[in-house]
Amino acid sequence: MNAVVVEDLHKSYGEHEALRGISFEIREGEVFSLLGPNGAGKTTTIEILEGYRRRNGGRVSVLGADPAQAPRQWRGRIGVVLQSSAMYENLNVRESLALFGGYYKRPRPVDEVIVVVGLQEKADTLVRRLSGGQRRRLDFGLALVGDPELVFLDEPTTGFDPAARRSSWETIRSLRGLGKTILLTTHYLDEAEQLSDRVAVLREGRIVATGTPADLTRAPATEIRYRQNGEDVILRTEEPTRVLAELTARALEAGSELEGLEVRRRSLEEVYLELTE
Amino acid sequence: MKLFAHELRGELLLYTRSRELAFFTFLLPLILFVLLGSTYGNDRIGHDRGANFLEAGMLGYGLVSTAFAGLAIFMVIRRESGILKRVRATPLPASTYIAAVLAATLIAFAVSSVCMIAIGRLLFSVPLPSRWLSLVLALGLGAAAFAALGLGMTTVVRSAEGASATVNAVYLPMAFIAGSFFSPHSFPQFLRAIADVLPLTYFIRLMRDVLLHGHQLWDNWSDVGVLVAWGAIGVVVALWKFRWEPAEG
Numbered sequence: 001m002n003a004v005v006v007e008d009l010h011k012s013y014g015e016h017e018a019l020r021g022i023s024f025e026i027r028e029g030e031v032f033s034l035l036g037p038n039g040a041g042k043t044t045t046i047e048i049l050e051g052y053r054r055r056n057g058g059r060v061s062v063l064g065a066d067p068a069q070a071p072r073q074w075r076g077r078i079g080v081v082l083q084s085s086a087m088y089e090n091l092n093v094r095e096s097l098a099l100f101g102g103y104y105k106r107p108r109p110v111d112e113v114i115v116v117v118g119l120q121e122k123a124d125t126l127v128r129r130l131s132g133g134q135r136r137r138l139d140f141g142l143a144l145v146g147d148p149e150l151v152f153l154d155e156p157t158t159g160f161d162p163a164a165r166r167s168s169w170e171t172i173r174s175l176r177g178l179g180k181t182i183l184l185t186t187h188y189l190d191e192a193e194q195l196s197d198r199v200a201v202l203r204e205g206r207i208v209a210t211g212t213p214a215d216l217t218r219a220p221a222t223e224i225r226y227r228q229n230g231e232d233v234i235l236r237t238e239e240p241t242r243v244l245a246e247l248t249a250r251a252l253e254a255g256s257e258l259e260g261l262e263v264r265r266r267s268l269e270e271v272y273l274e275l276t277e
Numbered sequence: 278m279k280l281f282a283h284e285l286r287g288e289l290l291l292y293t294r295s296r297e298l299a300f301f302t303f304l305l306p307l308i309l310f311v312l313l314g315s316t317y318g319n320d321r322i323g324h325d326r327g328a329n330f331l332e333a334g335m336l337g338y339g340l341v342s343t344a345f346a347g348l349a350i351f352m353v354i355r356r357e358s359g360i361l362k363r364v365r366a367t368p369l370p371a372s373t374y375i376a377a378v379l380a381a382t383l384i385a386f387a388v389s390s391v392c393m394i395a396i397g398r399l400l401f402s403v404p405l406p407s408r409w410l411s412l413v414l415a416l417g418l419g420a421a422a423f424a425a426l427g428l429g430m431t432t433v434v435r436s437a438e439g440a441s442a443t444v445n446a447v448y449l450p451m452a453f454i455a456g457s458f459f460s461p462h463s464f465p466q467f468l469r470a471i472a473d474v475l476p477l478t479y480f481i482r483l484m485r486d487v488l489l490h491g492h493q494l495w496d497n498w499s500d501v502g503v504l505v506a507w508g509a510i511g512v513v514v515a516l517w518k519f520r521w522e523p524a525e526g
Contacts, residue, residue, distance in 0.1 A: 078366075082362060084358070084523075086358040086359030103280065103283075
């Protein structure tokens with residue numbers, strides 16, 4: 001079963017085409033990442049799926065419903081973590097969870113949510129006294145308290161220091177451990193790699209690659225460079241041994257040298273940059 | 278109904294937790310009543326005693342502080358910080374949320390009015406109102422009209438930082454010109470012309486007629502009509518322009 005199906009999704013803001021026909025599917029229980037630089041269309045996509053924005057074209061199904069026309073009860077089945085973690089500053093952690101939990105038919109017990117997001121020591125602390133990382137964990141808690149089937153996380157760790165990012169990753173893994181389907185947007189390659197089962201790379205409103213993190217970075221990953229007649233030659237291959245043997249054999253036959261020969265693996269970073277630039 | 282009660286409890290908790298809200302919208306009108314009442318409570322304004330006259334005006338000031346200014350400011354802050362957007366992501370119906378926010382505001386105003394009348398009685402020997410029904414109806418009508426205008430007001434403020442400044446720039450002069458603090462009779466002609474279109478002027482006139490002159494609400498149809506008309510404008514603007522999401526960019 002697919003939790004989310006997107007087909008040929010289009011969205012324009014005036015003249016600007018933010019989404020130029022993207023398609024993807026998210027299976028139940030998987031963590032799916034939309035990876036891409038700022039302005040690629042990640043937030044537009046996730047906000048269309050959350051029902052905040054209207055699309056201009058294409059088909060969207062989230063938990064079997066069209067988010068543009070979904071009834072209120074449908075909202076009880078999704079959890080949303082927005083980019084800005086806005087909450088009532090003058091409530092404490094427990095009160096915030098109890099208030100939002102009360103909006104749902106079958107909320108998870110507040111104390112259980114506090115444990116899942118690791119805020120036991122801060123349960124009675126006012127929101128305005130929480131650190132950025134702790135706020136984000138409460139944010140996850142608020143998305144989780146209604147016991148949703150599907151959780152949307154829009155750039156959950158942007159602007160975090162490494163320690164806060166790691167602790168957020170732990171929380172996201174524990175959401176996954178609860179069997180939730182998760183859609184995550186991020187512009188951090190390592191985050192997508194660490195957390196997701198599958199990744200779609202967005203660039204200027206188009207999906208330029210989809211697959212498991214391993215698939216994406218496996219693709220012609222070895223680079224062979226040398227100079228011929230004063231010009232740089234770059235070969236990318238998945239069979240470096242064969243290509244090198246042929247190259248060197250030819251050079252030997254001709255009695256020439258492969259000038260500036262270099263063989264190296266491309267880093268994940270390079271693959272990503274190449275896809276998105 | 279259960280959802281409404283749940284949200285109302287939450288709103289009341291939020292109300293009592295916010296010191297800014299408690300001070301500016303709730304305590305300040307009471308403090309000003311005490312100060313101004315001590316200053317000219319025993320003077321005569323027209324045929325009325327100063328304190329009696331002032332109490333009616335201060336109920337009007339309490340009204341615009343809680344139902345208009347307080348409501349508009351905290352709703353803009355909630356919208357711009359993204360809290361309204363978060364609430365929209367939950368199954369809580371928008372109508373239930375707004376109803377609970379308005380009910381909490383109404384309760385705050387009711388408590389503030391009771392305090393105002395108690396202070397008038399205890400400190401300045403203002404007689405207790407004799408027309409209770411008309412008083413309650415008039416307070417309720419004023420709360421509804423100004424809450425609608427408060428929600429309408431949120432649509433013209435674009436940022437959380439600007440919320441207090443913009444709202445104060447509207448409601449403080451309005452409170453002065455409408456005669457919350459002094460009798461407007463000595464005001465120059467142009468201020469009285471402005472006062473003639475302000476909804477608060479009509480609410481305070483209604484208060485004075487009910488509290489000081491023993492009128493009933495239904496004796497003052499024209500004042501009621503102006504308040505209803507202003508409230509209707511607020512409702513129309515709020516329905517037409519109210520936003521749940523922060524201003525873009």
